[in-house]
Amino acid sequence: MTDQKRPATEHVRCAICGTPFPDPEFARNYPNLVCRECDGLALTGGGDKPRHESAYDDGDNPVFIGGIKCWRRYRFGGFVTMRDSYNCGDISEFYERHGRVG
Numbered sequence: 123m124t125d126q127k128r129p130a131t132e133h134v135r136c137a138i139c140g141t142p143f144p145d146p147e148f149a150r151n152y153p154n155l156v157c158r159e160c161d162g163l164a165l166t167g168g169g170d171k172p173r174h175e176s177a178y179d180d181g182d183n184p185v186f187i188g189g190i191k192c193w194r195r196y197r198f199g200g201f202v203t204m205r206d207s208y209n210c211g212d213i214s215e216f217y218e219r220h221g222r223v224g
């Protein structure tokens with residue numbers, strides 16, 4: 123839908139638990155951003171803890187939080203996790219369909 127077209131004043135909330143982000147300016151840069159707490163529950167499709175290769179800005183994708191498919195963007199030795207609303211095949215399709223904000 124048009125979920126990502128939010129007014130600038132609206133609180134940006136975790137796409138899974140709905141908790142408002144303490145830093146909405148950051149959160150607004152990513153469609154369907156997931157908070158750290160939910161992110162801690164992420165598992166791979168095989169049910170393992172997701173692997174994160176911080177030295178290479180790489181790791182497992184997609185990941186699943188309570189069975190909800192999410193994509194991770196790995197960069198600068200860290201990552202952000204975003205909820206997939208359309209069951210995308212890869213992260214490029216994710217960005218295409220969710221609209222990159224900012």
Ligand SMILES: [Zn+2]
Nearest residue numbers: 136139157160
């Ligand atoms: Zn959350």
